[in-house]
Structures are given as structure tokens and as C-alpha cells.
Amino acid sequence: MIRAIVTDIEGTTSDIRFVHQVLFPFARKHLEPWLTRHQHEALIAHSLDDLRQELGQPQASQAELITALYAFMDQDRKSPALKALQGMIWRDGYLNGDFTGDLYADVPPALRAWQQRDIILCVYSSGSVAAQKLLFGYSDAGDLTGLFSHWFDTHVGGKREVTSYRNIQQQLGLPPQELLFLSDIHQELDAARSAGWHTLQLVRDQPDTGSTHRQVASFAEINPELLPI
Ligand SMILES: CSCCC(=O)C(=O)COP(=O)(O)O
Ligand SMILES: [Mg+2]
Numbered sequence: 450m451i452r453a454i455v456t457d458i459e460g461t462t463s464d465i466r467f468v469h470q471v472l473f474p475f476a477r478k479h480l481e482p483w484l485t486r487h488q489h490e491a492l493i494a495h496s497l498d499d500l501r502q503e504l505g506q507p508q509a510s511q512a513e514l515i516t517a518l519y520a521f522m523d524q525d526r527k528s529p530a531l532k533a534l535q536g537m538i539w540r541d542g543y544l545n546g547d548f549t550g551d552l553y554a555d556v557p558p559a560l561r562a563w564q565q566r567d568i569i570l571c572v573y574s575s576g577s578v579a580a581q582k583l584l585f586g587y588s589d590a591g592d593l594t595g596l597f598s599h600w601f602d603t604h605v606g607g608k609r610e611v612t613s614y615r616n617i618q619q620q621l622g623l624p625p626q627e628l629l630f631l632s633d634i635h636q637e638l639d640a641a642r643s644a645g646w647h648t649l650q651l652v653r654d655q656p657d658t659g660s661t662h663r664q665v666a667s668f669a670e671i672n673p674e675l676l677p678i
Contacts, residue, residue, distance in 0.1 A: 451629045453571060455565060462556045463551045472548075529603050533584045557593060574602055576602065577602050609639075614644035
């Protein structure tokens with residue numbers, strides 16, 4: 450029996466194009482002036498120190514850090530410091546009404562139905578927990594943060610690493626066979642399966658021929674009571 454469902458965001462609950470064509474360009478455009486304005490605030494200074502550590506350059510200047518951040522963005526590197534800073538920049542965009550958090554139309558009704566069946570709902574994304582809460586808090590369908598009880602980002606580990614799913618399982622205090630991970634990326638699902646979890650792949654555009662996971666095109670096709678099939 451599935452007791453908890455952990456969902457990815459990009460490509461799973463939300464269109465990849467929203468992340469790559471709206472969120473990422475917004476963060477890139479605002480990065481430099483935003484950092485100049487906020488660099489002395491404790492949270493931002495802390496993220497910049499994390500970035501210096503990631504780079505192995507404890508004395509890196511502000512200009513060097515900005516160059517590194519642009520390079521990380523070019524590589525879509527899942528750097529915790531970059532992800533923390535992007536989340537803080539996106540906050541202004543959500544608050545100003547520049548965009549709302551994109552969700553596929555099938556996502557909110559499915560989440561509500563699962564919650565009504567007492568299934569624990571969680572998010573696991575490379576985006577920071579703060580960024581996850583903004584996306585669901587300012588979503589196209591209103592504030593959905595109340596549907597989720599746990600939020601995980603790369604502080605538990607990378608999404609293609611088995612240990613990350615073991616860490617999440619320990620935090621949830623449930624056996625792995627009661628956990629279901631939803632993602633569009635089969636390498637992430639491979640890691641979850643290796644940790645003993647159930648997996649389902651969201652294929653929003655076309656099937657993934659390189660995958661060994663069960664594939665569905667929408668959340669409406671998922672009935673946790675029927676798993677495993
Ligand atoms: C919180 S939405 C932004 C997602 C993000 O920043 C990202 O890098 C997506 O990575 P994922 O591992 O969730 O595909
Ligand atoms: Mg994804």
C-alpha cells in the first residue's frame with residue numbers, strides 16, 4: 450500500500466518550458482543587480498559563502514562569484530548555492546505578479562484526491578525548498594502548499610543518487626515499499642527504485658524508450674491504491 454507520494458516538479462507537475470523559458474531567464478536577468486542590492490543581507494551572504502566553498506575559492510570576489518553563477522546557469526548545474534539564490538530572486542517575480550507557478554491541469558485535482566485518502570504528499574526537486582513553496586504557493590491554481598507535508602531539495606542529496614531516497618525514507622519514517630516517486634527522468638527513478646521505492650514516470654510529451662519504469666501521461670492516470678501493478 451502506498452502511504453506517501455513524493456513528486457518531482459520540472460517535467461512532472463510543471464512544464465519544463467516554464468522552468469527554462471520563464472524562471473531561469475528571470476533569475477539570469479536579475480542576478481547581478483539583485484545581488485548588488487542584497488549582498489549584505491545575512492541569507493544572501495550565507496549563500497555566497499556556500500558558493501565560495503563549492504568553488505574551493507574562499508576569497509572569491511563578488512565579480513568572480515557572478516561569473517561562476519552565470520557558468521552554472523549555462524550548465525544547468527544543480528548547485529545548492531545557485532538554487533538558493535535563484536529561489537530568492539524568483540520570490541520578487543511571484544510577488545510582483547510577473548508569473549505564477551505553472552502546474553499541469555491534472556495535478557491539483559489528483560493531489561487533492563490523494564490527500565483526501567490520507568496519502569502523505571511531498572516534493573523533491575533540485576530547486577530549493579523556498580523555491581518549491583513559492584511555485585506551489587503562487588501557482589496557477591492558487592496556494593497549494595497546504596497539500597504537502599514534506600519538502601526536500603538537494604540537501605538530502607542529488608536526485609540520481611540512491612542515498613537521497615534512503616535519506617528521504619528515513620525522514621518520513623516509512624518502509625520504502627510504501628513510497629512512490631513520480632518523475633519525468635528515468636535516471637532519478639532508477640535511483641529511487643534501487644532504494645526499494647515504487648516508481649512512475651511522467652511522460653508529458655512522448656514515451657521514453659530508454660526507460661524500464663511504468664509510464665503515464667498525466668496524474669489523472671495514477672491510482673495509488675492499484676500500485677504495484
Ligand atoms: C522549484 S522549481 C525550479 C526547479 C529548478 O530549479 C530545477 O533546477 C529543476 O530541477 P529538477 O531536478 O527538479 O528537475
Ligand atoms: Mg523533472
